Amino acid sequence: MQVAVPGWLEPMLADPPVLARRTDRMRLAIALARENVDRGTGGPFGALVAQTTTGRVVAAGVNVVVASHNSTAHAEMVALQLAEARVGAFDLGTAAEGPYELVSSVEPCVMCLGAVLWSGVSTLICAARDEDAHAIGFDEGPKPSHWVDAVGSRGIAVVLDLLRQESVAVLEEYRARGGPIYNASHAVLTTR
């Protein structure tokens, strides 16, 4: 099992900020995605886990699939696992310092959607939509069309489109730079 978090992310993980406004939390998630693109350390996706009430960030992640040789190392997965490790619980919903939220620069793919469910976060906040990821060639997988309701029925609130255009700009920068697009269909793996 290997997930190599980029070196540039480590200082922030060691001393994460408190961001009282949710918009600022999303701005950070998108900034992480942009940094990942600019430094060439992975895909155009960033995420963080924060205490909803205080805004204290407890963990963050970026997509490190290629560098880590790990197809599960999406930004949301990295952030959720780091948060659980920090809190010392597999269910963030049971942690005394909660509730926690996942702030993601793009809607979760089907894998990360499942991970959100099992993580115990109380809220999921997204910037770019599935179709924005599709527009540059990424596959989000067979998410059920009613996914927001399905998540809601399990007690998790969903907020969409927070700073969507700022995240779309990072996706477009990634495409313009010719970053690798990888998918279930191996034929789609391209470096453009």
Add this chain to the structure above:
Amino acid sequence: MQVAVPGWLEPMLADPPVLARRTDRMRLAIALARENVDRGTGGPFGALVAQTTTGRVVAAGVNVVVASHNSTAHAEMVALQLAEARVGAFDLGTAAEGPYELVSSVEPCVMCLGAVLWSGVSTLICAARDEDAHAIGFDEGPKPSHWVDAVGSRGIAVVLDLLRQESVAVLEEYRARGGPIYNASHAVLTTR
């Protein structure tokens, strides 16, 4: 990020067998699930990744969610990540020694379904069904009803019900022993 593979699994991971018959591969996945229950190291789920042609096992995993404080540490996730680390590629579909298959003692939940798509395995083989996991209280999440077709359309064949009853017996043993059932709904977390 922490995934503590149980000590009893390590000798097998260090020297994995070659099992020419697919049925024997599933028998091993189910045996791992049973061992995990019997030793109290996690949930009643086992999985492995094998070379389809030769039957060489390249990695295996069991559910270690509770022990690892990691809600993503399902058997399939552990097996896929260990396989990718061993092969040194985030896409098993590009590895020269493929094609690879994931052999899982229970149908994947929605998270693991996504992970299967992104892993590059060519075939998914399952024993117990979603409803068998539901019957003892586990939630598989909002998988689309057409998931087998959705996986198939991405070039991954699915085989269901291979040794289903043997896997169901492990699920029932887990319930009888009172193992913890954890889910998206925190209220459902019980130790019976």
